[in-house]
Amino acid sequence: MKKIGILGGTFDPPHLGHLIIANEVLNTMSLDEIWFMPNQEPPHKKKSNAIDDEDRVNLLKLAIQGHPNFKIELIELKRKGPSYSYETMKILKETHLDKQFYFIIGADMIEYLPKWYNIDELFDIVQFIGVRRPSYSHQSPYPILYAEVPEINISSSLIRSRLKEGKTVRYIVPDSVRSYIKEKNLYGP
Incomplete structure (x- = not known):
């Protein structure tokens, strides 16, 4: 059975922190x-709507190109409305019977788990892997596996802010992502 890690997010834009995790x-x-x-509409935060979904997907394709896994x-x-992990993972489990899924979350989401939609049922169908992030608690009443990952304090909102101010994002996003952003004039002033 193949072991698949799911890394969800807005990826608006994707950055080196996502890739390192x-x-x-x-x-x-x-x-x-x-x-x-x-995701379409994250239930726990407001989507930035900085760029359209097609550009987000294109940026993600550029960010992961060359990595075979x-x-x-x-x-x-493809679904409208809020992106509830329980509903998504239920569909993925039913569609991919030959795969075991692991849902990757940062420490900010570990703290928020008790508020997730159908969280107890979600734990019945997927194993969570928590990733440490600076200044967050890693304690949870739920059984979470933990992955040691270098703590990188990069966020998509930081990148959008820097681009809006005309600052560089070199070495924060892959060069291919940076080129696409510049070519399409995304997030700019």
């Missing part, structure tokens, strides 16, 4: 693949 979890947890899953799963973008 994915690569570290892939290797430390001996997973077969990481599926990046851009990184894939993109578009199930949440």
Whole structure:
């Protein structure tokens, strides 16, 4: 049975922090693949709407190109309304009977788990892998596996802010992502 890590998010834009987390979890947890899953409407925060979904997917494709174990799963973008992990994972489990899923979350989401939609049922169908992040608690009443990942304090909102101010994002996003952003004049002033 293939072991698949699911890394969800807005990826608005994807950055090196996302890639480092994915690569570290892939290797430390001996997973077969990481599926990046851009969401439609995150229930826990307001979507930035900085760019359209097509550009988010194109940026994600550029970010993961060349890594044979990184894939993109578009199930949440194809559905309308809030992206509830329970509903998504239920569909993925029913569609991919030959795969075992691991849902990768940062420490900010570990703290928020008790508020997730159908969280107890979600734990019945997927194993969570928590990734440490600076200044967050890693305590949870739920059984979570933990992956040691270098603490990188990069966020998509930081990148959008820097781009809006005309600042550089070199070495924060892959060069291919930076080129696409510049070419399409995304996030700019």
